[in-house]
Amino acid sequence: MDVVAQIIERLAPDVPAQVAVRAAREEIEVVRGAVRQGQQVVAPDAIAEAGAVRARLVLADAPSPVINATGVIIHTNLGRAPLSERALDAVQAAAGGYSDLEFDLATGQRGSRSNHIADVVREVTGAEAALVLNNNAAAVFLALEAHARGREVLVARGESIEIGGGFRIPDILQASGVRLRDVGTTNRTRVGDYARAVTDDTAAIMRVHPSNFAQVGFTESPDARELASLARECGLLLINDLGSGALLDTTVYGLAQEPLIGEALEAGADLVTFSGDKLLGGPQAGVIVGSSQVIEPIARRPLARALRPDKMTIAGLRATLGHYLRGEAVDEVPVWQMIAAGGDDLRARAERVTNGRNGLRVVDSSAAVGGGSLPGQVLPSVAIEVTNSKSGADDVARRLRDSARPVIGRIHRRRLRLDMRTVLPRDERALREVLQAL
Ligand SMILES: *Cc1c(COP(=O)(O)O)cnc(C)c1O
Numbered sequence: 001m002d003v004v005a006q007i008i009e010r011l012a013p014d015v016p017a018q019v020a021v022r023a024a025r026e027e028i029e030v031v032r033g034a035v036r037q038g039q040q041v042v043a044p045d046a047i048a049e050a051g052a053v054r055a056r057l058v059l060a061d062a063p064s065p066v067i068n069a070t071g072v073i074i075h076t077n078l079g080r081a082p083l084s085e086r087a088l089d090a091v092q093a094a095a096g097g098y099s100d101l102e103f104d105l106a107t108g109q110r111g112s113r114s115n116h117i118a119d120v121v122r123e124v125t126g127a128e129a130a131l132v133l134n135n136n137a138a139a140v141f142l143a144l145e146a147h148a149r150g151r152e153v154l155v156a157r158g159e160s161i162e163i164g165g166g167f168r169i170p171d172i173l174q175a176s177g178v179r180l181r182d183v184g185t186t187n188r189t190r191v192g193d194y195a196r197a198v199t200d201d202t203a204a205i206m207r208v209h210p211s212n213f214a215q216v217g218f219t220e221s222p223d224a225r226e227l228a229s230l231a232r233e234c235g236l237l238l239i240n241d242l243g244s245g246a247l248l249d250t251t252v253y254g255l256a257q258e259p260l261i262g263e264a265l266e267a268g269a270d271l272v273t274f275s276g277d278k279l280l281g282g283p284q285a286g287v288i289v290g291s292s293q294v295i296e297p298i299a300r301r302p303l304a305r306a307l308r309p310d311k312m313t314i315a316g317l318r319a320t321l322g323h324y325l326r327g328e329a330v331d332e333v334p335v336w337q338m339i340a341a342g343g344d345d346l347r348a349r350a351e352r353v354t355n356g357r358n359g360l361r362v363v364d365s366s367a368a369v370g371g372g373s374l375p376g377q378v379l380p381s382v383a384i385e386v387t388n389s390k391s392g393a394d395d396v397a398r399r400l401r402d403s404a405r406p407v408i409g410r411i412h413r414r415r416l417r418l419d420m421r422t423v424l425p426r427d428e429r430a431l432r433e434v435l436q437a438l
Helices: 003-010 017-036 046-058 085-095 117-126 136-148 169-175 189-197 224-233 261-266 292-297 302-307 311-326 335-339 342-352 393-402 424-437
Strands: 072-075 129-133 152-156 178-183 202-208 238-245 272-275 286-292 359-371 377-388 410-412 414-418
Touching: 003 046, 017 046, 072 335, 085 311, 117 129, 117 189, 117 261, 117 286, 117 311, 129 292, 129 311, 136 152, 136 169, 136 238, 136 272, 136 286, 136 292, 152 169, 152 189, 169 178, 169 238, 178 189, 178 286, 189 224, 202 224, 224 238, 238 261, 238 342, 261 272, 261 286, 286 292, 302 377, 342 359, 342 377, 342 424, 359 414, 393 414
Parallel strands: 072 359, 152 178, 152 202, 202 238, 238 272
Antiparallel strands: 129 286, 272 286, 359 377, 377 414, 410 414
């Protein structure tokens, strides 16, 4: 029997033959390559089995849900912020039917997509105007493109950063047609450094939140208000890319202060940009807030259309912001629920999951906010440690990743740890079942 027939035999009857044929071809190609490299010839049976796995993957829904037990709350590789129940409902309602996305119910005429979201952003941040785009990279790019293309922008050397995934400040500036002018030194930059770098060609000063690293020791960065006065005096725009950007005070939870969006505006930034799916706890989006005078030219750029958010994003973001407006964000937004969770509560949840089973132990651990906020800051946490695995932590980690509901933990001193702070309460039962099967 040929490989295609064998693959089809292994698959559910509703798998189209062309998927099996492609999977067979690809698998055979892989095996050929391996044999050419001197590896052993694989039995047709094994090729068919691997081909069937390949075909099933093609037809599976993706991305597939996993349980985040890493202890990193905003984990970019795991999809960043989980949405609140209400935000999920809003996304589903927007996606599964028609809506007044660009329709004005009062007049029966065409309406504006951006009004659905700009008004709540303004309400929550206190800004005069707001624009929501696909993500914060788009927000930074378009703000620069609209206000500084063909001109120079001053960025402190210590803020000319890479946040991962190809987002490097110098590259974004270049892509938006802006010339980067470095100021100060890696560890210390003063207002005077910016003042000396200003020329007729300077359009803006840009501050960038360092996101995923912290500087300690002999460091200095300029006072936000002084820098704002300098920008005003010189007729420059002051752009502040907050990255995460907080609407609530993180110091309440024993953490350092993550810059607040409202404070950045108050300190005199003309434009503040931040992500929707970091500390805000909503869907992927990039938000620009500032005065109408600076926001409108950005909204009018031709690329604003290419970078605009879709209806699901608008619905999810609006619902998330609604939690802040109602003063219930800490109780309803999962990112904040996780930040605020108390040690006793986490311990009780860990005990419920382990249920006294052999080979599992509840231990103290430490979690992190992640998502480029509060680098180096830890939240005391509670984890389940897998203690008696003969096969080693890597093997346990792989088996947990292989389960029907993959669980992602982290290895600490050669043992696998599952941090409870990032396990959503609705996933506790699934986690218990995965551990039972271990
Ligand atoms: C995360 C981050 C970005 C990129 O935001 P996305 O929403 O992922 O596009 C830009 N700037 C800073 C400082 C960040 O931390």
